[in-house]
Amino acid sequence: MKLPPGPKIPVWVLALQFEANPFAYMDANYQHYGDIVTIMFGSTPMIYVSNPLGIKQIFTNTKEITASGTLNEDFALFTGERGILQLDGFVHKNRRKLLMQALHGTRMQACGRRICELTQKILEQQVIGKPFVAYPIVEEITLSIGIEVVLGLQEGQRYEKVKYLFFSMFKSEQSKLFQLLTKIPLGTLNLGRWSPQGYLLHLRQEIFQFLDTEVQQRRSQADSSRIDMLSDLIFAADETGELLSNEEVRDLLLSPIFAAGDASATAITWALYWIHRLPRVRDRLLSELNSLGENPDPMNIIALPYLSAVCHEVLRIYPTQLFTFPRLVESSVEVMGYELPPGTILIANIYSTHQREDLYPQPKEFQPERFLEKQFSPYEFLPFGGGSRVCIGGSFALFEMKLVLATILSNYQLTLVSQQPERPKFGGLLAYPASGVKMLIQSQRQQQKQSQPLASGLF
Structure with a gap:
């Protein structure tokens, strides 16, 4: 079963990179792997999603994907x-x-x-x-x-x-x-x-x-x-x-x-x-x-x-809050074209979603006017x-x-x-x-x- 792309280096190295500069780390991941990224924690895939359609799938599919309290x-x-x-x-x-x-x-x-x-x-x-x-x-x-x-x-x-x-x-x-x-x-x-x-x-x-x-x-x-x-x-x-x-x-x-x-x-x-x-x-x-x-x-x-x-x-x-609370795949489910196995952890990456240029042109610039010009969905602004x-x-x-x-x-x-x-x-x-x-x-x-x-x- 093919998972979304992601870095292959040890997770402890990724943790150090994140701690050093979380925003640069997430920006780099988005540029290299796109808006759905897999990080392996041992044998458990943890998938970060910053695509509004993918986030909608995660939030609305409450049958195969649960917001389990055990994850918190x-x-x-x-x-x-x-x-x-x-x-x-x-x-x-x-x-x-x-x-x-x-x-x-x-x-x-x-x-x-x-x-x-x-x-x-x-x-x-x-x-x-x-x-x-x-x-x-x-x-x-x-x-x-x-x-x-x-x-x-x-x-x-x-x-x-x-x-x-x-x-x-x-x-x-x-x-x-x-x-x-x-x-x-x-x-x-x-x-x-x-x-x-x-x-x-x-x-x-x-x-x-x-x-x-x-x-x-x-x-x-x-x-x-x-x-x-x-x-x-x-x-x-x-x-x-x-x-x-x-x-x-x-x-x-x-x-x-x-x-x-x-x-x-x-x-x-x-x-x-x-x-x-x-x-x-x-x-x-x-x-x-x-x-x-x-x-x-x-x-x-x-x-x-x-x-x-x-x-x-x-x-x-x-x-x-940079990320949403995690969700758990209870039974096989398709998210953004990928068939995800039970046990997969899904997390919406709020920061990277808010940095998408297709949604927010010049995302590094502070421009309040963008919220006067457009109404964003709860999967685009969260x-x-x-x-x-x-x-x-x-x-x-x-x-x-x-x-x-x-x-x-x-x-x-x-x-x-x-x-x-x-x-x-x-x-x-x-x-x-x-x-x-x-x-x-x-x-x-x-x-x-x-x-x-x-x-x-x-x-």
């Missing part, structure tokens, strides 16, 4: 054994529906003002004229929003504790020492909390204990009027009509918080970089924002077409994955991204500290800006001084 077991360190990534079938479908209640519709609209308020509160702590690294500031904004949406915590000791624990987890995982040790033999051994792996496991245990306590206390003081994700899950029934266990509720809370703090912060930081690197983009965006007047309604902000185009182009050029594993928080992430950017740009005049191009760095699933994007606030914009206090959120 490596993420259990952060998501628990019963997190949304590890579930399958009707259970997975049921839990997705439960989680999405807090991230869509009127609930999402109600927290728009709160997002603007939090953004302004955190950014105003920066000193005018003093350089700062944007990524950790944005991460504080997005993690604070995520904790409110998911846990319903807004202030106080427990709010500060859980924020500290997740910040520590992010910082530890992204540290150069941890990244180095994961690449060498015995580097991931747990040698106690003074070793990188041991400290990460210690933080995991602390987070789990915190959430265990929070779930138990919330159950004992059940309040059906609350509108956070934790409250939804406490009162929710599973596919058999039974209430979810405390352990399952805990695990389901993890992925949304991690995504809120990590992936959203990455996308917004990249947006700040591109907007301030290209004056034409910044000026057009400011003109569009100014057209709404002072204190615009958040729902009017998110409807702005150029702001939407900028956010989409940010997610296209360096998607925070920053949040697709099919049954599409990110449950994708719509909320865009909503949040627009409001955070609008609040920053409307209230502050920022500039990049360095004019050197920002280099992407791959870590886990995400493509971070390597320097974190160094910026400074030149001044506050005049309209901030004239504006009225923002309304409080509804959490």
Whole structure:
């Protein structure tokens, strides 16, 4: 059975090439082998697809190709054994529906003002004229929003504790020492909390204990009027009509918080970089924002077409998630003319799809206008994955991204500290800006001084 073409060198060499420069590696693979590439992991073929028609086949053929949760077991360190990534079938479908209640519709609209308020509160702590690294500031904004949406915590000791624990987890995982040790033999051994792996496991245990306590206390003081994700899950029934266990509720809370703090912060930081690197983009965006007047309604902000185009182009050029979650071929199936045997792993390559010149002319150039000129299909533009594993928080992430950017740009005049191009760095699933994007606030914009206090959120 003939598989799609691919490199024949050892997989460990490919891993080194990918780690050194993942984007150059994927660009080279696309140029040499096309839009369907096979990488052999021992006897298992892993096939990466960046052809929209092939991606459609993968997402829509749910009989021969399954989005098996067993393929995501490596993420259990952060998501628990019963997190949304590890579930399958009707259970997975049921839990997705439960989680999405807090991230869509009127609930999402109600927290728009709160997002603007939090953004302004955190950014105003920066000193005018003093350089700062944007990524950790944005991460504080997005993690604070995520904790409110998911846990319903807004202030106080427990709010500060859980924020500290997740910040520590992010910082530890992204540290150069941890990244180095994961690449060498015995580097991931747990040698106690003074070793990188041991400290990460210690933080995991602390987070789990915190959430265990929070779930138990919330159950004992059940309040059906609350509108956070934790409250939804406490009162929710599973596919058999039974209430979810405390352990399952805990695990389901993890992925949304991690995504809120990590992936959203990455996308917004990249947006700040591109907007301030290209004056034409910044000026057009400011003109569009100014057209709404002072204190615009958040729902009017998110409807702005150029702001939407900028956010989409940010997610296209360096998607925070480079690949979709893997799929498993359960029985022989044809994909793009190749007959694939059972046991084959299929992965949609988001980055390479977003770099196709037939879809996105001059793909290395940041051009938001392309999203004003054309409507792309979910198989051509897929920053949040697709099919049954599409990110449950994708719509909320865009909503949040627009409001955070609008609040920053409307209230502050920022500039990049360095004019050197920002280099992407791959870590886990995400493509971070390597320097974190160094910026400074030149001044506050005049309209901030004239504006009225923002309304409080509804959490």
